[in-house]
Amino acid sequence: MSEPLIECVPNFSEGKNPDVIxxxxxxxxxVEGVKLLFVDPGADMHRTVVTFIGGxxxxxxxxxxxxxxxxxxxxxxxHKGPHPRIGAADVFPFIPVSGVTVxxxxxxxxxxxxxxxxxxxxxxxxxxxxxxxxxxxxxxVIRSGEYEGLADKIKRPEWKPDFGPAQFNPRSGATVMGxxxxxxxxxxxxNTRQAKYATDIAFExxxxxxxxxxxxxxxxxxxxxxxLKYKQNHYPCGLDDFVGKTIEQTIEHCRQEHGYDLIxxxxxxxxxxxxxxxxxxxxxxxxPHCKAIGWFVPQYDCAQISINLTDYHVTSMHDxxxxxxxxxxxxxxxxxxxxxxxxVPYPALLETGKFYxxxxxxxxxxxISDILNTAVQSLGLRDVGEFQIENRVLGLPHNPExxxxxxxxxxxxxxxxxxxxxxxxxxISALAGxxxxxxxxxxxxxxxxxxxxxxxxxILNEAAEKLQDLKCALVxxxxxxxxAFNDYLRASRLPQQSDHQKQTRFQAMQQGLKTAVNIxxxxxxxxxxxxxxxxxxxxxxxxxSITDGAVGAxxxxxxxxxxxxxxxxxxxxxxxxxxxxxxRQQCSQLENQAQNRLNAIEKIISENLR
Numbered sequence: 001m002s003e004p005l006i007e008c009v010p011n012f013s014e015g016k017n018p019d020v021i022x023x024x025x026x027x028x029x030x031v032e033g034v035k036l037l038f039v040d041p042g043a044d045m046h047r048t049v050v051t052f053i054g055g056x057x058x059x060x061x062x063x064x065x066x067x068x069x070x071x072x073x074x075x076x077x078x079h080k081g082p083h084p085r086i087g088a089a090d091v092f093p094f095i096p097v098s099g100v101t102v103x104x105x106x107x108x109x110x111x112x113x114x115x116x117x118x119x120x121x122x123x124x125x126x127x128x129x130x131x132x133x134x135x136x137x138x139x140x141v142i143r144s145g146e147y148e149g150l151a152d153k154i155k156r157p158e159w160k161p162d163f164g165p166a167q168f169n170p171r172s173g174a175t176v177m178g179x180x181x182x183x184x185x186x187x188x189x190x191n192t193r194q195a196k197y198a199t200d201i202a203f204e205x206x207x208x209x210x211x212x213x214x215x216x217x218x219x220x221x222x223x224x225x226x227x228l229k230y231k232q233n234h235y236p237c238g239l240d241d242f243v244g245k246t247i248e249q250t251i252e253h254c255r256q257e258h259g260y261d262l263i264x265x266x267x268x269x270x271x272x273x274x275x276x277x278x279x280x281x282x283x284x285x286x287x288p289h290c291k292a293i294g295w296f297v298p299q300y301d302c303a304q305i306s307i308n309l310t311d312y313h314v315t316s317m318h319d320x321x322x323x324x325x326x327x328x329x330x331x332x333x334x335x336x337x338x339x340x341x342x343x344v345p346y347p348a349l350l351e352t353g354k355f356y357x358x359x360x361x362x363x364x365x366x367x368i369s370d371i372l373n374t375a376v377q378s379l380g381l382r383d384v385g386e387f388q389i390e391n392r393v394l395g396l397p398h399n400p401e402x403x404x405x406x407x408x409x410x411x412x413x414x415x416x417x418x419x420x421x422x423x424x425x426x427x428i429s430a431l432a433g434x435x436x437x438x439x440x441x442x443x444x445x446x447x448x449x450x451x452x453x454x455x456x457x458x459i460l461n462e463a464a465e466k467l468q469d470l471k472c473a474l475v476x477x478x479x480x481x482x483x484a485f486n487d488y489l490r491a492s493r494l495p496q497q498s499d500h501q502k503q504t505r506f507q508a509m510q511q512g513l514k515t516a517v518n519i520x521x522x523x524x525x526x527x528x529x530x531x532x533x534x535x536x537x538x539x540x541x542x543x544x545s546i547t548d549g550a551v552g553a554x555x556x557x558x559x560x561x562x563x564x565x566x567x568x569x570x571x572x573x574x575x576x577x578x579x580x581x582x583x584r585q586q587c588s589q590l591e592n593q594a595q596n597r598l599n600a601i602e603k604i605i606s607e608n609l610r
Contacts, residue, residue, distance in 0.1 A: 109178060237250055353374040365445065535604075
């Protein structure tokens with residue numbers, strides 16, 4: 001599971017005064033857990049776009065503090081600029097990057113909006129995925145009339161703010177905030193200097209499609225001799241020979257025969273569906289949430305398809321790249337590489353890597369770094385320019401520099417041997433479980449996709465992917481266990497002179513002990529899952545590697561037993577008897593299940609080693 005990460009890209013109505021901009025960004029950077037990525041001031045627009053990322057609590061606080069600072073420093077009654085705007089902190093998009101759902105992000109947006117309205121007295125409108133009403137999803141609709149028209153607009157019932165006072169704030173205006181998907185700016189290069197060829201492919205890819213033509217449309221559709229037009233009593237489909245006598249007939253035909261909404265397509269192209277006469281016939285592109293154009297790029301001396309993917313969960317980079325390769329080949333062209341402009345979310349690159357591994361008939365149950373490198377190589381991201389994964393991927397899983405798991409093996413062993421009580425048995429148990437999962441994954445990957453393995457490939461691929469997830473979770477537990485113990489020690493050192501101090505110390509120690517119980521308990525549960533999958537691996541894995549699987553099962557069992565020892569040693573000092581009894585029962589069940597699994601595995605091993 002990725003660490004929860006949200007990107008925020010606020011627009012502030014100040015682009016000329018660097019001191020004001022700096023004070024706003026200082027308010028953002030002052031929040032622990034937030035990283036300021038970009039500050040893009042625009043003097044001509046009198047507007048600054050800021051980009052920062054962080055976990056949900058940190059982003060929530062940084063958003064509020066930056067709006068508060070903007071309200072202190074920016075007077076909208078004196079602001080002039082050509083860019084549409086409605087307030088000092090004009091628009092606040094929140095973008096879930098990894099480890100957080102859209103629904104969770106929407107809830108966070110509402111919490112920030114409520115606080116801004118209540119504490120700062122600024123009206124807040126919700127847009128995009130946060131909008132409570134369809135007509136408020138579009139930012140342009142909310143901002144129509146801009147700041148100058150807000151005093152009258154806010155009085156109308158249909159434009160009552162979602163949060164904050166329903167009255168004009170002359171100094172700060174209003175703020176618009178909401179959740180949208182991450183936009184991936186993705187470009188594909190072709191081995192031609194002809195921009196029109198890139199444009200031809202771009203029109204095939206993009207959601208709003210192109211004008212329908214006929215005559216000489218193959219292989220270059222733009223070479224078509226005639227652009228079809230809508231006329232009175234003559235409404236062509238464009239994809240086939242159907243011609244409706246009314247636009248309604250053609251709309252129904254497109255829906256039934258081709259599965260798309262012609263009304264939406266016409267509106268996306270700026271055509272009124274009720275009066276389309278005189279406009280060119282429109283046919284859809286291949287991908288939703290895809291915008292694309294073609295142009296010539298002097299830097300690369302080639303034509304390029306410039307693409308914006310507005311929801312990579314629906315249309316991915318590999319979707320458009322593979323289709324582009326087919327379309328290019330049909331036109332006698334070759335894709336010579338691609339590039340990502342700016343940052344890319346970790347889940348987007350991860351899914352692309354998994355896609356190409358499966359295309360190659362390989363397991364995706366390999367280390368994350370291998371999957372990401374497969375994505376980079378398959379997309380040709382280094383064919384166009386430099387691409388460093390650690391600098392370009394948002395939400396990339398990483399460990400703190402001082403994490404135990406970042407130590408060299410010899411240094412880690414030395415650290416365990418020192419006089420400090422942590423890292424101790426809990427961390428070693430998690431390490432044992434992680435090594436067990438890693439060995440199981442190794443056996444899967446050695447066995448699958450070899451001559452004669454087809455009957456077990458699917459089983460082993462699924463097992464390898466699950467074991468990689470378990471490995472990552474267990475690796476994380478190595479540091480979590482040590483941290484939990486250190487937190488408990490800190491609680492035990494709290495002052496205890498007064499009765500209040502004694503009570504505070506007691507509660508902190510009890511909570512610390514419960515955490516020190518829950519972490520090894522979770523480790524034990526992960527080790528049991530590893531054992532369960534190990535049995536499958538040993539049954540179907542390469543006989544020559546069966547002992548590797550057996551070693552993995554044994555160390556996973558050791559990880560489980562060691563974790564239970566840690567649970568029980570910490571459990572005895574917890575005063576909540578009911579909770580203690582519940583945890584003891586869980587430990588007993590885990591141990592029994594694990595022993596049964598290990599017995600079954602040892603039986604298989606014994607039979608195969610005779």
